[in-house]
Amino acid sequence: MRHWLMKSEPEIFSLDDLAARPGQIEPWDGVRNYQARNMLRDEMRPGDQVFFYHSNCTVPGIVGIAEIASEPRPDPTAFDPESRYYDPKSDPASPRWYLVDVRYIRHLRRVISLAELKTYATGALEGLPLLRRGNRLSILPVTPEQWAFIGALE
Template sequence: MAYWLFKSEPDTFGIDDLKARPEQTEPWDGVRNYQARNMLRDQMQVGDLGFFYHSNVKQPGIVGLLEVVSPGYPDPTAFDPNSPYHDPKSTPEKPRWYLVDVRYRRHLRRPIGLAELKRHAEGALAGFPLVRRSNRLSIMPVTPEHWDFILALEERARDQD
């Protein structure tokens, strides 16, 4: 099993949207970065777990957990000229973009904000892509050690940090 972090803007698609979907499952579509595409297509496996991260908000952070429930497959929004994610160079015969289906697991007991995560950037979260400068990937791998540390943070009261 591998671990991941999935970023999304809650105004576009947040964790509550995922929870409200039929079977609490949704395709993670619209990824238009080749490095993230390669992770979706080549590395993610059914059963992998991920953090759901709300970005581009006043207090960005990890808000919940999700599970990968399909292998990577071509993102149909790339073929749809009415989609904001349309890519005329991507065809069903030669797809350029991929997605996986994800399923809601649970909300965290409390959000774990980016500021809190950054406080551990020189220690337990050293090397964690999210706390590096200029990391704008919408999907990134999470090591098992980082996964366990972040879940342990969930149990801490906010005022302890």
């Protein structure tokens, strides 16, 4: 089982939104970055644990736990001209973009902010991709050690 961090802008789709979905599951569509796509398609498996991260908001940080709830599959929004994620260059016979279902597990008792995580940037969380300069990937790997450390901060 692997561990991940997935970003979402709470104004667009928050952890509360996920918790309110039928079955508390949401297809994680719209990933349009090849690095993120590769991790999603090639490495994500059902049962993988996810830190749910709120970005582009007042207090960016980890707000909860989710899990991967499906095998990767082609992202149908890439084929939908009405979708904001439509990609005319994605061929249904050879899909370019993938998604997984994400299932809500729980909120953290408190937000573990980016600012707090940064205080460990040269210590226990050295190398955490979230803390790398200029990182903009919406899906990031977390090692078991990093997962345990961050979990213990709660």
